[in-house]
Amino acid sequence: MATALTNWAGNVEFSTHTLHRPVSVEQLQEVVAAGDRLRVLGTGHSFNTVADTTGALISVADLPRRIEIDAAQRAVTVSAGTRFGELTQALEPAGWALHNLGSLPHISVGGAVATGTHGSGLTNGTLATAVRAVEFVTPSGELRTVTRGDDDFDGSVVTLGSIGVTTALTLDIQPSFQVEQRVYDRMFLSALRVNLHEVLTAAYSVSVFLTWTRPFADQVWVKHRVDAGEWPHGRDWLGATLASGQRNPVPGQDPGFTTEQGGVPGPWNQRLPHFRLEFTPSAGDEIQSEYLLPIEQAVPALDVLASLADTIAPILHVSELRTIRADELWLSEFYRRDSVALHFTWHPDPVALAPVLRELEAGLRPLGARPHWGKVFAMEPAEVASLYPRFADARRVVRGHDPDGKFRNAFTEQYF
Known part of the structure; x- marks a missing residue:
């Protein structure tokens, strides 16, 4: 019996045993021209069925490196x-x-x-x-x-x-450019709520990590460009204190997996990611969800999460709050909206997660939450489409490039 193909986390078993790994663009062209139903598989870090197919998967990992x-x-x-x-x-x-x-x-x-x-x-x-x-x-x-x-x-x-x-x-x-990274421990939710915009925009990149088991954000990661001037905060910041050592945002995970902290300046590529390339950050025993909302809704979104803390916490590893700039890409989750991102790393229990997602989405829906395309969500297709002003144009482009649906699957048929 053929070995099942799965995504990185193992929560999705693909509906095919066929995986093409062409070693040249010419070979890829031949595979595509001869194929019927095809989907491209990246590193498998999507947590839903966006890459699934009943036809054949194609990996481009073995194409000549450029x-x-x-x-x-x-x-x-x-x-x-x-x-x-x-x-x-x-x-x-x-x-x-x-x-x-x-x-x-x-x-x-x-x-x-x-x-x-x-x-x-x-x-x-x-x-x-x-x-x-x-x-x-x-x-x-x-x-x-x-x-x-x-x-x-x-x-x-x-x-x-x-x-x-x-x-x-x-x-x-x-x-x-050079970046210095510091982590602050225990910022109480009362202070975070009042100063949320200040916190999320305090440096080039900021992440707030919460487990919703206590009345504070467990960690605030601040990534500051050295060429932007002096470090903007002291040892104490809004009641939070500088971490005394290296931190991992996921409870129980090895701090050695994460990029260097403590304010030691280093190259952008060794500070902007949370995790080091040479380590796999976890064993993959997780499911992820993420919702992107207008930045103006950051405080109401935080209030929704706080109200659901007792529902969220039992199946949550950690949640993360970040910001991202608006863009003009029609199917981007950030299309024309400066946004706050609410990311959730869940325990790998889809049955327990399903009602939690429904309740979470009910709270975030009035705030205009867009689900991340590669994460687990429960929103209906019509609702998702309504969140994208250029959705009809994007669908036209997709159908114009692929009128016979060679690259479609159940996920894209449902949402496009």
């Missing part, structure tokens, strides 16, 4: 299967940086862009906002490129893998 820096254009072209940690290890020695990074350097560039995966900072857009060109294989096997400024470009970046198989992306880069 990291081509164009200093004159301040751009880098990277193969889609490259992990962010690998890309940054090439950029930093050359004196270049990306504007933002997600918590995990282990995820692929193509997968992160396709699902609107982000990073943190109210002045920083998602990872997808750095994209200036996307190279992809169409359903017929043709190799095409869409470029910033082209008609419908904003509908061709965050697409959930529905327009073709992305082979490479060209990203904006900027000169390298």
Whole structure:
């Protein structure tokens, strides 16, 4: 019997045993042209069925590795299967940086862009906002490129893998910069609520971690660009105190897995992620959800979570609050909204989680919450579509690229 294919966390068992791993773009084109139903599999860090298919999965991880820096254009072209940690290890020695990074350097560039995966900072857009060109294989096997400024470009970046198989992306880069990271312990919810906007915008990137078992945020991670001036806070900040040692935001997990703290300056790629590339941050025994709301709704959202603390806490590892800048990408969870992100890492119990999600979404729905495309959520398709002003245009672009639905699956059929 064939071994089941699963996502990284193991909570999704794919509906196919067929996985293609082409080793050249030409071989990929042949696989696509000959295929019927196909989906692209990145690093498998999605927690729902967005990558599932009854046809065949395609991994681009074995395509020839490309990291081509164009200093004159301040751009880098990277193969889609490259992990962010690998890309940054090439950029930093050359004196270049990306504007933002997600918590995990282990995820692929193509997968992160396709699902609107982000990073943190109210002045920083998602990872997808750095994209200036996307190279992809169409359903017929043709190799095409869409470029910033082209008609419908904003509908061709965050697409959930529905327009073709992305082979490479060209990203904006900027000169390298240094970051110092500090963690504050125990900021009481009363102080956090009153000063929430100040806390979330206190530095280049800020994350607030809560377990909802006590009346305080367990940790506040502050990532400050050294070139922005002196560290903005003292040892005590709104009642919280500087951590006495290295911290891991997930209770019970090894602090050695996380990027260096304590205010030691270091390169952007060794501070902006929460976790180090050389360690797998956990065993995968988790399910994740995330909701993105207008920044103006940050305090009401915090109140919703506080009111549900007794419901959330029993199945929660940790939750995280972050901010992200608005963008113009039609299916981005941050389309035209500076946003607060509410992220949840749950225990791997889908049965127990289902009613919690329904109650959580009932509280967040009036605040305009958009679910993350790659996480677990319960919202109905019509409701999700209503949250995106350009949803009909995005659907038109997807259908224009793939009129016969070669790259569709049950998830995208349901939501598109």
